[in-house]
Amino acid sequence: MITLKLPDGSARQVAPGARARDVAESIGKRLAQAAIAAKVNGEVVDLAREFPAEPAEVSFQVLTDRDPESLEVLRHSSAHIMARAVMRLFPGTQLAFGPALANGFYYDIESPTPITEADFSRIEAEMKKIVAAAEPFERFERSVPEGRALCSEMKQELKVEHIDEELKKYPTLSFYRQGEFIDLCRGPHIPNAGKLGAFKVLSIAGAYWKNDASRKQLQRLYATAFFTQKELDAYLAQLEEAKKRDHRVLGKQLKLFTISQEAGQGMILWMPKGAMVRSLLETFIKDELMQRGYSPVYTPHIGRLDLYRTSGHFPYYRDAQYPPVYMNPMCQTIDTWLTLLEKKKLMQEREQAFLNLLESFTKGELPEGEDDNAQYTWGQVVLDVRALWLEYREAKDDEGKLTSLRNWLHGQEGYLLKPMNCPHHIQIYKAQQRSYRDLPVRLAEFGTVYRFEQSGELGGMTRVRGFTQDDAHLFMTPDQVHEELVSNIELVLMILKILGLNDYRVRVSVREPGSSKYVGEPDLWEKAEKTLVDVVSQLKMNFSIGVGEAAFYGPKIDFIVKDCIGREWQLGTVQLDYNLPNRFDLEYTSSDNRRLRPVMIHRAPFGSMERFCGILIEHFAGAFPLWLAPEQARIVTVSDKFNDYAKSVEKTMKAAGLRVTGDYRPEKIGAKIRDGSLEKVPYLLIVGEKEQSAGAVSLRDESIKEMKARDVGSFPVAEVIERLRTEVSEKRIRNVSTASAGLADTEEKYSA
RNA sequence: GCUGCUGUAGCUCAGUGGUAGAGCACUUCAUUGGUAAUGAAGAGGUCAUGGGUUCAACCCCCAUCAGCAGCUCCA
Structure with a gap:
């Protein structure tokens, strides 16, 4: 007999060969119904898995949809269900890997006709049918040769390749069958497809087979799954929320920075507020x-190539640099020549083309009079090129050629960004x-x-x-x-x-x-x-x-x-x-x-x-703490009768070192407040009849969540200045939400 | 770099093989309003760029550029 130690501290005896599901049933019918998988000695296993005779005592826990491990099992099974649907819709599809992720799952596939977003609804509809049928996931094992034969028979060449490369070292291979669908898989899985409550196919992208850029590219179908529709809806809503605080969106809305196609990709143009x-x-x-x-x-933005040859940056990270700037206009060409030769990709035809080019430069008369290239005269170009041409032709082998090109280039003045x-x-x-x-x-x-x-x-x-x-x-x-x-x-x-x-x-x-x-x-x-x-x-x-x-x-x-x-x-x-x-x-x-x-x-x-x-x-979702806010406070007048007073307040506050502006448009106050709020100005200072006569401003604190509570009362200007300055000097953080915007964070944050 | 999707007014987006629309923003006028949107009028686009197909292209095809998702990379 095997002793199971349950989470509540009690123990149970079962015979070897008993299944986790049997134990769950013996504990309670509802538990058995809710069961997704089981955890035996810390390992998540199928409910149908039999207990081996050894070890004689194990810890045992039934996992239901409340346990985080279950979600992972569900998603992995969902990947199978999705793959099954794709196999039905796209016969001849090759399957690669289909793991669960922190927020969903994917399956890497290769289908004869590429899948596009337009196919998502068909795939989802097919998945719905599979879920409705609620067929069980059945595990079976095969020896490596038998398993390989099975994959081969199913025409799953990627699986065969994987067995040959990785899995053949194991004694047996495990498979899961779900109706007509069989997949090589370690498991574990949910008991049947009916447990899949809600799912959505999200995106399609390319991914290399075994994450290797030198191998072929497959299609990776991303999706997510939950036990209930409500959870799925909440997740999708979270994604929408996260998109709203994306710095690319906020950067545009709040005029913090821009990227112009004309200035070049990957070049940030800091707008005044971002700056x-x-x-x-x-x-x-x-x-x-x-x-x-x-x-x-302070040092300049460019430096001589020799500096970066010494440091190692130039030779070690060519691919990640902008090409060097040479004074001699031929250098770029020679540099390409050298690179091809170094990588042994210099075809003879190409080499001849380079030589012909050099030779053509050595011929002809030098131009008379003023040179129009101030950095490097034609005379110099011709002399330099001729020297290389002569030397290169003398080289006996590739080594000699490399040396001549290298020496020549090293003698040329060049700079690196x-x-x-x-x-x-x-x-x-x-x-x-x-x-x-x-x-x-x-x-x-x-x-x-x-x-x-x-x-x-x-x-x-x-x-x-x-x-x-x-x-x-x-x-x-x-x-x-x-x-x-x-x-x-x-x-x-x-x-x-x-x-x-x-x-x-x-x-x-x-x-x-x-x-x-x-x-x-x-x-x-x-x-x-x-x-x-x-x-x-x-x-x-x-x-x-x-x-x-x-x-x-x-x-x-x-x-x-x-x-x-x-x-x-x-x-x-x-x-x-x-x-x-x-x-x-x-x-x-x-x-x-x-x-x-x-x-x-x-x-x-x-x-x-x-x-x-x-x-x-x-x-900060664009709402910076006061010490960082580009615009710390904005004066909002109730009507333009109070503009003069407001401007004097603005002047006083600016003199006190605060970044203050005034909204003096002939708009209604509600509109001005709305605009200030949307632009994430931390404080709005309302100025009207009452404030003017009292030498005060009415303070509206935009960091207060409840909109109706933002009006925090009227204060003398000096007091408001003091209050803001204190907040600045303390670098007080207002209004911080979590950086991940509530996205599930199931991964271990640290590992020691 | 690779795979897929996208590119229409300052922004967010509709749209059709017969040379373009909305909302917001902008300008002007009226309104002087007390804590999230006052009203009206006006202006604004070579429909990313370059080719091609067509009597005719914003729409179809090809290329380029850029953006997005992911993969690979990231000193």
Whole structure:
């Protein structure tokens, strides 16, 4: 006999081979009816699963629609039901994977005729039929060869491939049958399709087979499912609400920023109100940094290619950069030539074309008189090209050709739009002799960088091609590292706290073992990674390890927050770097007069101003705290008889350092209040007969939820000024809603 | 970059193979109103761009650009 320990502490005996469903029935009929799955020793299993003889004692729980695990089971089963419907409507469909997600599920498929949004209603109708039939999910097992044969027989080639690549190491394969539909699947599943209360097919998108961009692209059908229609409706309503606070929507409505097709994709144009918010944030952090011993610096937006060859940015991350700017107009072409040769993709025909081009440049007379290219004369171009042409023809093999192209390009003057600020800051460090007494040197700059993100990645302010980091580089002795790390982590935490951004997680990002995308010696990496883990552990922070998330020069601690539609974004970052000091040969003089290598910390508490402000817009739903509000108060006159008094109030308040405007349109007061409210002005100051005679304003606080309670009474102007100034200096947070706008957050926020 | 969808007035969106509409916003006039929308009139568009099909294209086809969803990527 097997002993089951139930959640209420009681125990039950069952014979081996008994099913979870039998136990549920023996406990109660209603429980059995409500049962979705069971949990045995922490593992969720089918109700029909038989208890094995071993172990003799297990914990046991019946899961009903009230348990969160059940929803996951339901959604996974829904994926099967959806796949079954698709198979009926699109014969010959290949199935890949169909897992449950935090808010729904998907199934990756490949159908002979592509599915479009227009098919969603048909798919849903077919699913309804399957649900109405309420057929059971039946599990059965096969040996690997038998299972493979079964998949092959069903013409499910992707499943066969998966068995061959992954599953063949297991002793048996499990399948689930639902009517005519059989799917290779680990389970568990709901007892029958009738348990699916409400569902909706949401979207279709491309997804690579096994998440590998080099493999074929399948169609991924997204949907969601719930036990009741009411829950589904609530979820869809939440999605709608979240959309309204999307920073792209609010940014337009509140005139915070714009992106113009003419200025270029991924380029944020800060409008006056957005710029005000950013400027206030910058001032805030700048003041903090000055107190913490940072030195502000300024560096240009472009830098010589050699600088970035030394740092490693240029060679390591070509794909993510704007192409370099060369003085010689031929360089772009030679650069392409070199890249093709490096990637062994230079066809002979193509090579000949390049050579012909070079040769054509070496011929002909030089133009007489004034040259119309001020940066690089034709004479220089011809001489340069001729030198390369001669050398390249001499090259005996690909190696020789590569060398000639490389040497030539290295001799050409070129600039890169800077992808990072560190090399420039390093030059400032190097510009003078550094003693151990000077360290740590902390150089800070709001540095604008440019990265050529793939076009499909761009969106709003959170993923852009030009952005400004609240960057700083700290140069220190090895034994100062710990203290500097701690103080920077505290800075990030302080900022998040002041803004009420409490929904974040911490990740220690380390290198991917065996990957070639990192510079430096493994033992330095080892050391750096260990240091970071030690520091966050010591600070008793919850964190996860992000393998492969490190920067190419070192590991980092990232602070990641969610936007209102549930996507995660890295904001603050603190990075430890033993490599760039080596590459740039940085030194300081120690107390015993030796030349030693400093250590660097790169850190950006906001990450980028663009992304941070984007997240903030969503976090506050556009209603910024008073200290950040672009327009802190707006004077609303009851009629224009009071405009003169209102203007004097406006002047007084502006003189007191508050950002105040006046609405002097000949509109009715209700309309003006409505406009002010929609524009998320924190305070509206109503001015009419009573206020004018009393030297007062009537204060309307827009952060009060109940509209009728917003009128908080009449106060003397001086008192209102005092009140607002206090709120500003306290950086009081008004009206904060959760960053995820109530979206289900079933994932573990932290893992230790 | 890939797959799919979308692009009409400043904004949100209707629309038809026979050269365009609504609401809001804007301008003007009237109204001087006490805590979420006063009324009227007016102005405003090469229907993303470039080709093609057609007697005729905003509509159909192709390409490009951009946006959205997702995948891949993200120093």
